[in-house]
Amino acid sequence: MSADLLSLATIIAMALATYLTRIGGLYLMQGVTVKGRLKAALDALPPAVLMAVIAPTVLSSGPAETIAAVITAGAAFLRLPMIVVVAIGVAAVIALRAVV
C-alpha cells in the first residue's frame, strides 16, 4: 500500500471507529434505567475523561505548564468567557516558559 493510501485508510478507519463510539451510545443503555449510583458514575465520566486527557500535560510537563494550568483554572472559575480563559492560559504558559 502506498503511503498516501495508507494515510487515507487510517483516516477512514479513525472516522469509522469514532462514529462507532458515537452511535453506540444510542443502543448501549436501551432498557437500562440510569439512576442512583449508575447515574452518579455516568455524570462523572465527562469531567473524569477530560481531566485524564490533559493530566500528563498539566502534571508532568514541567512547572510552567502546571502553574499555567492553575492560573487557567482560576480564570475558568471566575466564569470568564471561554476564549478569554484560553488566552489567559496561553499567555501564562508563554510568560512562565520564559522565566521558569
Add this chain to the structure above:
Amino acid sequence: MPGPSRATDFARGVFDILPVLAAAVPIGLLWGTLAAAKGFSPFAAWLTSATVFAGAAQFIAVDMWRDPVPLLLIVVTTFIVNVRHLLMGASLQRHLGEFSTPGRLLAMFLMTDESWAFAERKVLGEALRPAYYFGVAVSMWLVWTSASLAGAIAGRSLGDPAAYGFDFAFSAMFIAILAGFWKGPRTGAVLAASAVSAALAKLALAGAWYIVIGGLAGVIVAAVLHSEQEAAEADRGDAP
C-alpha cells in the same frame, strides 16, 4: 401552542456556541499546522476533521503519526480516546425524542464534548429541539473543518506552534470546559483521582490507556462517594 420557529431555534444554538467557536478557531488552526508538519495534505487534514471530528483524538493521532503510518495503533487509540462518546450518547439519547431516525444518526455523528455539554445543559430547562441542537453542532463542524483546512494550508509558514504557546491552548480549553462540570468538592475528588491516575498511567504505559484509566478512576470515585451520600440521606431518614 407552537414553540419558536426552527430558524429561531437554530440561531439560538449558533449564538450559544459562539464563545466555543471562537476558542475552536485557534485550536483548529493549530491542529491543521501540526497535521501539515506530519505530511498531511490540506485535503487529508480537512477530511480528517470532517469525518473524525474529534479534537482530542485528532491531536493524539497526529502526535503518533509517522512513516509508515501505524494504522492499527492509531485506530485503537482513537477508539479508546473516544470511548467516552458511548456514555455521552447513552445520556443524550434520552433527550432525542423530537428527532427523526436520520436526525438521530446525524446528531450523533456531530456530537462533540461541546455540543453534548450544551445539549445536556439545555434539557435541564426545556426539551431539546433538533433545530437548536443542529445550530450548535453544525456551526462547530463548519468552524472546526474550516480552521483545520486553513491551518493545514498555512501550515509550514506558521512554524512551530509550541514557540507561541499555542500547544497549551488545547489544555486551557479543556480546563475551561471542566469548570462547567464543577458541582462541589465531590467533583474535586473525581478530578484529583482522574488526574493522578492518568499521569501515573501515562508514565507506565504506552499509547492512550492513561485516558481510560484516568476516566475509570474518576468514575469509581464518583460511584463510591455517591453511596456515602445515600447512606447519609438514610441516616437523616429522608431516603425515598
